[in-house]
């Protein structure tokens with residue numbers, strides 16, 4: 001199959017409340033990339049079960065992320081939106097990559113260390129091999145660009161290492177089957193903008209996260225106006241007024257975070273926000289930030305709530321998306337198995 005020159009892939013786990021970090025770090029980028037590129041957006045439910053997921057919740061959270069994609073402006077008719085477990089090629093390629101990636105590479109992954117914590121022996125094998133499945137997600141489509149938040153940078157580097165090792169280990173076979181010089185592209189991470197790492201509203205040194213026990217640490221996409229305003233008002237700050245220049249934010253993680261959030265929501269830079277609010281107290285700034293957050297997120301939350309009431313529609317979107325995804329991932333897996341030397345049926349040309 002011919003390799004695409006530009007193809008975007010990204011994934012979001014259905015593991016709880018989608019928040020402002022997911023939105024600014026990833027989903028807004030997903031939306032803008034649609035104008036320029038062919039895009040594939042996946043609800044990564046196989047990744048979710050690397051840690052315990054109650055079967056009573058998994059379908060609901062999968063539909064919620066799908067609803068969020070659509071509510072934020074992703075067009076499932078023009079692009080591909082689906083859930084990972086419906087396209088078997090992800091798991092199949094992940095197995096092959098388990099045999100390409102080295103233990104040493106995975107041992108360096110900081111996300112595993114963070115998620116497994118002190119109980120490494122008790123973590124699932126899936127949690128350890130998680131980055132190989134992520135590489136499979138991307139490379140099953142030979143995707144070239146991957147919009148993600150800062151926290152996924154290391155996983156993207158591993159994806160490139162896997163692609164490169166496959167290309168080198170199988171170079172002779174790739175060439176002899178007429179696939180050209182290499183088979184997999186080395187996908188580029190797209191980590192851009194003023195909010196690639198949105199921090200907790202309670203602690204500016206911790207990432208805003210779905211799993212933080214305090215709901216005040218994050219703004220959820222489905223929070224109503226009162227909840228957003230309250231969370232912004234209660235957000236931790238320091239006693240100094242806001243600086244007039246970006247350098248003045250150094251060593252003030254909470255101030256830096258709120259200014260970054262404002263800039264991202266207003267589609268501008270931190271410098272511009274500080275020109276406006278520098279020298280002032282946090283109270284006025286927070287009021288303006290709350291208003292802006294409500295203005296941007298309110299319609300998204302409302303649309304999400306409307307969409308989740310229609311699970312049949314969401315399931316149809318996921319079904320159609322999976323069909324389109326298989327049309328790409330199926331032939332790629334066929335190529336990969338040919339390259340690796342497995343016996344398999346010949347594709348009808």
Ligand code: AMP
Pocket residue numbers: 011012013014021022023024025026027147148149150151152195196197198199207208209210
């Ligand atoms: P996850 O919720 O871990 O599946 O993340 C989905 C996407 O949101 C990924 O691209 C993450 O990098 C991004 N993301 C998650 N948390 C944050 C955050 N606090 N700031 C910026 N991006 C984030």
Ligand code: TRP
Pocket residue numbers: 009010011012013044047133134137138146147148152155
């Ligand atoms: N690991 C990503 C996260 O936790 C989710 C993910 C899975 C992903 N597969 C992917 C992101 C492929 C980009 C591309 O945020």
